[in-house]
Amino acid sequence: MLLWQKHQGAISRSLLANEADPAARQDLKQDIFLALYQAAERIQTAELPRAYLFRIVHNVTVDHIARAQQQKWHPLDDEVQYQLLDDCPSLQLDEQQQSQQLMQAVRRLSAANRQVILLAMEELTAPEIADILQISHGAVRVRLNRAKTELMELM
Incomplete structure (x- = not known):
């Protein structure tokens, strides 16, 4: 699927931001790929x-988070999350540290x-x-402003 390949990096970043557990992240990735495959024509x-x-990625992720909350999965501690990001060889050390801090801050944001x-x-x-x-478009702008403000406070 061409769109999957073109946006695989963005989807992977979304997976990393929403799921710290590697096994659960792999399950989520498979669920997303299946949903995208089933909706390919649409x-x-x-x-x-x-x-x-x-939208499909978002909906599948929301369902995944809801199921995880029902099962009361606990997120990994910060040290393990840092190790997950440390395995990324394409980032330089400074970029890696900034990415880790940003990802940690993003995880602390409200779901919306x-x-x-x-x-x-x-x-x-x-x-x-x-x-x-x-x-609405206005709601997006409001949420973006709130998210940016919240991120700046967390960073």
Whole structure:
């Protein structure tokens, strides 16, 4: 699937930001890929295919988080989260430390703010984010401002 390959990096970053447990992250990745495979024809014919793809990623992730909360999974401690990011050979040390701090801060955001900021970090426009999350354009701007403020306080 061409869109999966084109946006695999963004999807992987979303996985890392939303799931610290490697096994659960792999399950989520498989769930997302299956959902994208099943919706491949609808994605290709969608008015905004990229936004439609991210809506599917968002919906599958929300379902995953809801199931995890029902099962009361506990997130990994900070040391293990740092180790996960340490395994990324393509980042320089400074960038790696900044990424770790940012990812840790993003994980502390509320679910609504985390979803908006993750999509914005993938350079999706506010209208695309509104379409993905099925909220108004104004609500996206408000959430982005709140998320940025919250991130600045956390960092």
